[in-house]
Structures are given as C-alpha cells and as structure tokens.
Amino acid sequence: MIDQDAPLEVQVVRQAKIIDALIRRANRQHELGNSAYSSFQSAISLQAQVWAKTRDLERTTSELANVRDDRERTRKNLTEALAAMEGGFALFSHNSLEVCNDLFQSITPDLLPRLVRGLKIDEYIDALLTSKYLVSTDGRLFGALAQARRSAVGTPVTAVVIELLGDRFFQVNLQRTSTHNMIILLTDISRIVRQNRSETETLIDQQAHYLQAAFENMTSGVCTFAEDGTVKMYNQRFRQLLGLPYTLLQTGVELQRLLRHVRAHAVADDAAGFEEAYWLDRLKKQGRFRARLRHSNGRVLDMHAHVLPDGGFLVDLGDVSAEIRTAEMLENRVAERTAELTEANNRLRQQYEEKARVEEKLREAKERAEAAVSSKTRFLAAASHDLLQPINAAKLMISTLKDATRESSVFPMVDRLQSSFTSTEQLLHSLLDISRLDSSDSAALSPSDICLGTLMQGVYDDQKQLAEKKGVQLDVVPNMLFVRSDPVYLLRSIQNLVVNAIQYTPEGGRVLFGCRRRGDQVVLEVWDTGIGISLKDQARIFEEFTRAGNVPLGTGVGLGLSIVERTCRHLGHEVTVKSKPGVGSVFSIAMKMVEGQPAQSEERSPIGLDESHDLDLIVLVVEDDPDVMFAMTSKLEQWGASVLGAPSTAQALQHVRDMGIPPDIILADYQLGGTDTGLRAIKAVRELSEAQVPAIMITADRGDHLLRMGAENGFTVLTKPVRIRKLRPLIEWLTQPQMPEAEALGTDESRP
Known part of the structure; x- marks a missing residue:
C-alpha cells in the first residue's frame, strides 16, 4: 500500500492515514459487535496492528529526520561551496531559480529582491538587461539562452561579456546540465580586461612611435588629417617637399591654411585643387584624390589623398621630378628614334618595293621556266613517238640491208652504220630518260615487286654479244630474290653499269655482276678490271655529261651514270662506287628486299632459236x-x-x-x-x-x-x-x- 520509492515524508503521511483508518474501523466493530469475546479478540488484534504500525511510524519518522539532517548538511555544504566560488553561480530547474551564491546576488544589487526561488530564467535575463548597473554587452543574452536550450546536455555555449558600473566586466556562460536543469556562471574578467586595455594602450603608444619613426624615414612626404581637416601626424619630408615653414606645419593646423601657402608657391593641374571644400567633396564621393603640383623650387610632386577608417584622410607626396625629366628625355629620344625609324622604314619600303619588283620578275621567270618545262614535257611526249618512229624504220631497214649485203663488199660499211645508229639510239634513249626524270620527278616511275634474277639474266643475254665482240669475259651470278623497284628503269640502270664496265675494260679483262644479302637489303654489284676512276672523279661522275679524266675520247657523253643516280634517288636505292685507277671499279645498288615472294621468274621470249629456215607465216x-x-x-x-x-x-x-x-x-x-x-x-x-x-x-x-x-x-x-x-x-x-x-x-x- 505504501510505495517504498516515494519520499519519506509521503510514506509517513500515508502510514498515518492507514493507522487512523484502522482505529476507526476497530471502534465501529466494537460498537456493533454482539459478542464481548469477539470484541475483545478484535480489540487485541487491532491493538497488535496499531503497535506494529506505530513501530513502523517511529522508524520512518527517525529515518525522515536523518534524511532531513542529511539534506540540510548537503544544502549547507552546497551553499558554502557556492560561496567559495570565484564567480557567480545560479541553478535553474524547470526554468525556475533553485539556488544561487552570494556573488551572483551581489553583482547587481538592484536585482537582489527578485533573486528568490521560483524566479524564471527569462525573467532574470530580462531584469539583468534593464539593471541600472549594466553598462553594455557584446552579445545577445536571449540568443545565448535559446542556443543553450537547443544544445545537447553538457555542450558549452559561446560566452557573452557584460560591462557593469565601476569598470567591471563579467563573462556570462549558460549550459544545460540535465534535461530540466540550466546553470548560469558569471566569471569576473575585469582584471584581464584592464590588463589587455593597458597592454593595448601601451602597444598603441609604441606603434605610434614606430609609425612616426617610419614616417620620418619614408622617401615620400606623408601627412594625416583628422575628419575635420586638421593635421594629426606628419614627417619632415612632407615639409621639405612643399617648402612649408616650421610654424605653419604643426599638429592641429587647418588644411585650408596649408592649401593657401601651397597655392602661393606651386601650380596644380586643377586650380580648384587648392580649395578645402573641393578636397573633402572628392574624398567623400570617391574615397581618394590625386593631383600633380609643379613647385616654384623646381620639383614636380605627385599628391595622393586617401580616406582613413576613422573618417580622416592621408596625403602622400612623391617627388617625380627625376622621372619627369627622364620621361622628357625619353620622349626626345623616342622622337629622334621615331624619326630615324621613319627614315629607315621609308628605306625598307623602297627596298621592299624593289624586292617586290624583283620577285615579280622572278615569278614571271618561274612561270616562263615552268611553261618551258611543260612545253618540254609535251614535246618529249610527242617526241617519244615521233622520234622513235623513223629510228624504228631505219633500224629495220639497216638490219635488212645488213642481211642482204652480208656476202658483199659493202657489208663492213653497213655493219659500221648499224653500230653508229645503235650509239645514236642509246644516246636518244638516255636523253629521253633524263628528260622524263627531270620533268616529272618520280612520277615517271612505277615501282612493283620484281625478281632480280630475271633482270640480271636478261642483261646478260643482251650484253653477251657486246662483251664477246670486245674480248671481255662477262659473267653473272643471278639471285632470285625480290625487290621493290621500277622494272624498266632498274633494268636500264643495270644495263648502263654493265655496258660501262664492258666499255672501259680492255681486251682480256673481266666483268662480273651479281647480288649479295646485307641484312634486310640486297646489294647488286658490278665488278670490272677496267681502267678505274680516280678519287676526285668519283664525286662527279654521276653528273650529266661528265666523264672521268682517264676516259678515252669518243666513248660516250656521260649520261649513263646520271640516269642510274637519278633513278636510284627517286626509288630510294643507294648507289655507291669504289674504284682504283689501273685496277678496276665496283658499282653497287643497295635495295630493300621484299619478303615472302616466290623465288621464280616470269617467262621471257626465247632467244637464239634456229633462224636458218624461212618464216612460213x-x-x-x-x-x-x-x-x-x-x-x-x-x-x-x-x-x-x-x-x-x-x-x-x-x-x-x-x-x-x-x-x-x-x-x-x-x-x-x-x-x-x-x-x-x-x-x-x-x-x-x-x-x-x-x-x-x-x-x-x-x-x-x-x-x-x-x-x-x-x-x-x-x-x-x-x-x-x-x-x-x-x-x-x-x-x-x-x-x-x-x-x-x-x-x-x-x-x-x-x-x-
């Protein structure tokens, strides 16, 4: 019936109520009972219960007294602890004042009557803000209270500093200690604030000395003015630049006095710049003011005025006389240099115009040359047919005449005629080849994969009769490798090398041509035991119409090797020569080998069939x-x-x-x-x-x-x-x- 967890006072009150109820019940039963014995028994039972309850009540009363004593001791200890605290302390439970220390009460004496239990925390803050002892605060107390209420338990709130009469400063901290409890701490920071103020004042004094020292050592003149236009601080350089007397430039002197003196000794870009109202209006609207002064002492001064944070302004003077003189000197030099450049430009323009005329002539000459080359190309295209037609006819008729006069006395003459005509034919072919390679560059070439062995065997078959007639041994070592080249011009190059070797090898000599591998290249070489070529001639024998110095007259016009060089250059082949006079020569053509081609040659028309019978066709x-x-x-x-x-x-x-x-x-x-x-x-x-x-x-x-x-x-x-x-x-x-x-x-x- 009694909650053991309830406070002792509540348990005692409930036990008293229970005892009273039992006594009343016993009295009613005694009055209503019919039997004296049963009433006696009831009284005995009731008496026993009353004694038991009385003992419980006495025990509870004793415990309650002990609790009250403990509570009083705890409150006394808390009061003594709070009194011993250096700052003010107040505990608010459920937004109502529960307890506070004496310092908390004495900080604002006019609030002492209101600092009683039950005072709401909002009412306290409102009363604090209206206290006659409060001078100022650096924050919002109600804002700090709202933040403390929203914050988690134990989270500190940003402190708010309040200033009280008597140059006293306290830091107010609000913090939640539980769900329903809030504490306010008032920490006296007056000593710290005074110390900081003293240090700040000392620092400001020191900075003022430093600033003054810095002013005095600046190369420019500096003067600061208060908001009302009076001098606050200046350096001697400012006085020197403006030529101000010592009695004029002093602290507290009005700006207008200085401007009147400056106007009497200097000229400004803007005459209105000597009026104080003009200065203050410009500084108010633009925050800065700039002017240039030309002083009677010969100086040129740049003046800059800037608004300061306190409403005053600073004037900075810079001596730009040297810069002005330098600029004027540079302007003179620039003018002189401009005149020189103008003259040089005129000369260059004349040269350019002359160059343009020359280039136009060159362009016309180039067009004429290109037209000539084009005409030559068209001529060669026509000549290839028109020249070779009569040569073909003459060659056929000479061959017929030679066969018809083989047993007659004129046969040697016809044979010499055929040899001369063959030389003419070879010269014509060489000229046409040179012209084609010159006129169309590499466009005349049609590279393809060709077998070297087939080319070499063909050259051997064609030139064998010439070698036998000359008495020179001709040998070939064919190689069935494939290369990427133009078959016509490569064949012509090999023929030229072999013919030259036979031509310049004396009777009884030998000519050998073959191939050898060198890495991924094939090198075709033509060896001879001929007259050889000197070192100085080896560098020029590949030029047109050039022959070595030891070549006999009437042995050619020097076009064969030129065709070889141009063909190899256009095809990307490398042609070289090694030679020694009186020993022989080796001409080489290095070509890129083509992999994967079968080592076989195409069929060629048969040579050397029996011609003794007639063509019955x-x-x-x-x-x-x-x-x-x-x-x-x-x-x-x-x-x-x-x-x-x-x-x-x-x-x-x-x-x-x-x-x-x-x-x-x-x-x-x-x-x-x-x-x-x-x-x-x-x-x-x-x-x-x-x-x-x-x-x-x-x-x-x-x-x-x-x-x-x-x-x-x-x-x-x-x-x-x-x-x-x-x-x-x-x-x-x-x-x-x-x-x-x-x-x-x-x-x-x-x-x-």
Whole structure:
C-alpha cells in the first residue's frame, strides 16, 4: 500500500492515514459487535496492528529526520561551496531559480529582491538587461539562452561579456546540465580586461612611435588629417617637399591654411585643387584624390589623398621630378628614334618595293621556266613517238640491208652504220630518260615487286654479244630474290653499269655482276678490271655529261651514270662506287628486299632459236607510218614471211575478209591515224576471224597502261625501236602450234 520509492515524508503521511483508518474501523466493530469475546479478540488484534504500525511510524519518522539532517548538511555544504566560488553561480530547474551564491546576488544589487526561488530564467535575463548597473554587452543574452536550450546536455555555449558600473566586466556562460536543469556562471574578467586595455594602450603608444619613426624615414612626404581637416601626424619630408615653414606645419593646423601657402608657391593641374571644400567633396564621393603640383623650387610632386577608417584622410607626396625629366628625355629620344625609324622604314619600303619588283620578275621567270618545262614535257611526249618512229624504220631497214649485203663488199660499211645508229639510239634513249626524270620527278616511275634474277639474266643475254665482240669475259651470278623497284628503269640502270664496265675494260679483262644479302637489303654489284676512276672523279661522275679524266675520247657523253643516280634517288636505292685507277671499279645498288615472294621468274621470249629456215607465216602488219611499214615488210619478207600491210583497222579487216582465213600473227602499232589504235585492230581481227590470233603491240609509249592492257587482252608489248634479234624468236615462239593461247605474253621485252 505504501510505495517504498516515494519520499519519506509521503510514506509517513500515508502510514498515518492507514493507522487512523484502522482505529476507526476497530471502534465501529466494537460498537456493533454482539459478542464481548469477539470484541475483545478484535480489540487485541487491532491493538497488535496499531503497535506494529506505530513501530513502523517511529522508524520512518527517525529515518525522515536523518534524511532531513542529511539534506540540510548537503544544502549547507552546497551553499558554502557556492560561496567559495570565484564567480557567480545560479541553478535553474524547470526554468525556475533553485539556488544561487552570494556573488551572483551581489553583482547587481538592484536585482537582489527578485533573486528568490521560483524566479524564471527569462525573467532574470530580462531584469539583468534593464539593471541600472549594466553598462553594455557584446552579445545577445536571449540568443545565448535559446542556443543553450537547443544544445545537447553538457555542450558549452559561446560566452557573452557584460560591462557593469565601476569598470567591471563579467563573462556570462549558460549550459544545460540535465534535461530540466540550466546553470548560469558569471566569471569576473575585469582584471584581464584592464590588463589587455593597458597592454593595448601601451602597444598603441609604441606603434605610434614606430609609425612616426617610419614616417620620418619614408622617401615620400606623408601627412594625416583628422575628419575635420586638421593635421594629426606628419614627417619632415612632407615639409621639405612643399617648402612649408616650421610654424605653419604643426599638429592641429587647418588644411585650408596649408592649401593657401601651397597655392602661393606651386601650380596644380586643377586650380580648384587648392580649395578645402573641393578636397573633402572628392574624398567623400570617391574615397581618394590625386593631383600633380609643379613647385616654384623646381620639383614636380605627385599628391595622393586617401580616406582613413576613422573618417580622416592621408596625403602622400612623391617627388617625380627625376622621372619627369627622364620621361622628357625619353620622349626626345623616342622622337629622334621615331624619326630615324621613319627614315629607315621609308628605306625598307623602297627596298621592299624593289624586292617586290624583283620577285615579280622572278615569278614571271618561274612561270616562263615552268611553261618551258611543260612545253618540254609535251614535246618529249610527242617526241617519244615521233622520234622513235623513223629510228624504228631505219633500224629495220639497216638490219635488212645488213642481211642482204652480208656476202658483199659493202657489208663492213653497213655493219659500221648499224653500230653508229645503235650509239645514236642509246644516246636518244638516255636523253629521253633524263628528260622524263627531270620533268616529272618520280612520277615517271612505277615501282612493283620484281625478281632480280630475271633482270640480271636478261642483261646478260643482251650484253653477251657486246662483251664477246670486245674480248671481255662477262659473267653473272643471278639471285632470285625480290625487290621493290621500277622494272624498266632498274633494268636500264643495270644495263648502263654493265655496258660501262664492258666499255672501259680492255681486251682480256673481266666483268662480273651479281647480288649479295646485307641484312634486310640486297646489294647488286658490278665488278670490272677496267681502267678505274680516280678519287676526285668519283664525286662527279654521276653528273650529266661528265666523264672521268682517264676516259678515252669518243666513248660516250656521260649520261649513263646520271640516269642510274637519278633513278636510284627517286626509288630510294643507294648507289655507291669504289674504284682504283689501273685496277678496276665496283658499282653497287643497295635495295630493300621484299619478303615472302616466290623465288621464280616470269617467262621471257626465247632467244637464239634456229633462224636458218624461212618464216612460213602470214603476218598482218598494222602501221600508219609508210617508212616503218616499208622497213618492217622488207624485214619480214627477208625472213620468208608473207606480209599484209594495213595503215588502219578497216584495211586490216579488209585483208582478213579477202583472205577468208585469219593471219598467223598480228604486228600492230598502238597509235594509228585519228582515234584508231592497234588495240582496236587486234580486237577487231580476232572478232572477225573468231580466233585468238597471236599479236605483238609495237609502240613508242612506255606507259604501264599498255602493259596492263596487253595482259588483259593477251598480246605482247614491244617498245620502239624494235630489237631485231628478239623480234623473230618472239614471233616463232608465239606462233608455235603447241603453245596454249593463255600463255601469250603481256609484258615489254625489256621487263622481267
């Protein structure tokens, strides 16, 4: 019935109520009982309960007294502890004042009557803010209270400093100690504040001395003015620059007095700058003021005025006389230099105009040169056909004449004529090659993967007769490796090196050419035991029309090696020479090897077949040049062939219709009259005769398009002038009955 956790006072009151209730019950039972014995028993039982409750009440009363004593001792100890604290302390429970110490009460004596238990914390702060002892505060007390209420238990709140009468300062701290408790601590910081104030004043005095010392040692003049325009601080440099008397420049002197004196001895950029009102208005609106003064003592002064935080302003004077003189001197120098530069610019402009005129002339000369080169290119394109046509005819007729006069007395003369004509042909080819390489650079070259062994064997077959005639042993060590190069010009380069070696090697000597590997390169070398080349000549023998000093007259014009050098340069090959006079020479061409190519060569037209029998063939010759037609017809008829000559495709078709059978072989020039071509003639004859008639295209055009055309249409391409010693074997090989039609060659006889 009694809560053991309740306060002792509450337990005692409840026990008293219980005893009173039991006594009243016992009295009622005694009055209402019918039996005296039962009433006696009830009284005895009730008496026992009363004694028990009385003992409990006495024990509880004793404990309550002890608790009250402990509580009083605790309160006394708390009061003594609070009194011993250096600062004021107050505990508010449920926002009401519970306890505070004497210092807390004595800080504001006018609030003492109100500092009683139950005073609300908001009421205390409101009373503190209205206390007559409060001078100022550096923060909001109610804001600090609100922050303390929102903060977690034990979290300190930013302190608020209050100033009281008597130059006293206290720091107010609010902190929650539990959910419903809040404490206020008032810490006396008067001594600290006074000490800081004293130190600050001392520091300010020291800084004033330092500032004054700094002012005195500045190179510029400095003067500070109060808000009302009176002098506060200045340095001697300020006095010296303005030429102010000692009696004028003193602390407290008005700005207007200084301005009147300065106006009498100096000139300003703006005359209104000597009025105080003008100064104050400019400083108020812009915060700064600037002017330049020219003093009677010869100085030029830059004056800057700036507003200070306290409302006053600072005036800074700088002597810029030296800078002005320097600037004037520089301006004079700049003017002089400008005049010099203007004159130089005029000269440069004249030179530029002259240069422009020269460049225009050079441009015109370049255009003329380019036009000449273009004209030369067009001429060479035409000459390639027009020059080679008569040469081809002459070569055929000379070959026919040589065969016809072989047993006569004029045969040696014809043989010499053929040799001279061969030299002329070689010179013409060299000139055309040089012109093509010059006019179109590397555009004349068509690199492809070619087999060196095939080229070398072809050169050996072509030059073997020349070596035998000269009495020189010619040997070749072919190598079936592949390189990336232009087949025509590389073949021509190898021929030139071999021909030169044979030409400059005396009878009984030897010429050997072959290949060797050097890393990823193939080096083709031509060795000879000839007359050799001196060291000084080795550097110039690759130039046009240049020959070594020990070369006999009449042995060439010096174009062969130039063609070799230009070809290798355009193709990326490296050509070198090693030689010793009287011992021999070694010419080398280093080329990049092509990996993965099969070591085989293409088929070439057979050479050296039996020519003792007649060509029992019907040969259709399609040629629009009468001289070439005559020469070719004569040569073929000399070989025993029956020749049908036609200047056009239409005439060739008419011959086939008249015969009623296809010819055995077609020899056609590529460029016929007008739009007619040898390709058209070959196709038309084959279509009319319904047979794949073997055909040879004879042309002065060395373009790759003809080679591709021949491969696609199944005919062989020969370049003019025709090499007679290859023409007949090629005709016999193409007309052999066993040769499948698919094996008709589509390549130049000079190509691998």
